[in-house]
Amino acid sequence: MRSTITISLPEKMRKELDKTSEKTGIPRSAVIQQSLRDYFFLRKFRSLRKSMMTKASAQGIFTDEDVFDQIS
Numbered sequence: 001m002r003s004t005i006t007i008s009l010p011e012k013m014r015k016e017l018d019k020t021s022e023k024t025g026i027p028r029s030a031v032i033q034q035s036l037r038d039y040f041f042l043r044k045f046r047s048l049r050k051s052m053m054t055k056a057s058a059q060g061i062f063t064d065e066d067v068f069d070q071i072s
Contacts, residue, residue, distance in 0.1 A: 007032075 009017065021028045061067060
């Protein structure tokens with residue numbers, strides 16, 4: 001099911017959206033949908049990373065090298 005929403009954008013952002021849409025041939029709604037997917041993914045990633053960093057630091061894991069040492 002699809003829903004229609006109305007959003008307001010600053011003029012500069014709307015122009016950039018229009019330019020991107022025209023340049024890529026991707027409709028504005030598809031650009032916005034992908035942007036929201038990326039935003040939601042990034043929020044979830046950051047949340048999971050924060051949770052894992054807390055657990056890792058409690059075990060003395062602070063760097064990529066620490067992770068490598070643990071798994072090798």
